[in-house]
Amino acid sequence: MMLKTDTALLQQILKEVQTLTNRVNDIDNELDHDRHNIQNLTVNVSQLSEEVKQARQAVNMTSEKVKNKVADVVEPIAQSADKLTTQIKQKKMVVLKGETKKWWQKLIRG
Numbered sequence: 001m002m003l004k005t006d007t008a009l010l011q012q013i014l015k016e017v018q019t020l021t022n023r024v025n026d027i028d029n030e031l032d033h034d035r036h037n038i039q040n041l042t043v044n045v046s047q048l049s050e051e052v053k054q055a056r057q058a059v060n061m062t063s064e065k066v067k068n069k070v071a072d073v074v075e076p077i078a079q080s081a082d083k084l085t086t087q088i089k090q091k092k093m094v095v096l097k098g099e100t101k102k103w104w105q106k107l108i109r110g
Helices: 002-090 103-109
Strands: none
């Protein structure tokens, strides 16, 4: 009788060991899958990081180009304004006060 009980107990222990082995194998497979996903995520993050770096460089380059274009456009205007200011300062102006007619009044009244 003891033999049957021992055999049943050994079978139960063997069954539990098999269940634990299966669970450990499942956990190992899940960990392997997780490691694979983490490697893919690392690669994706690295690619995104490089793309962000390139985008920053493009934005910096574009802003520099815009700044240069604006400077190229504004410089002649500023020089022209300086020349005009100098010319106005050099001229003497005489202002005559009196009754002035508008151009349309001159046409009607003569």
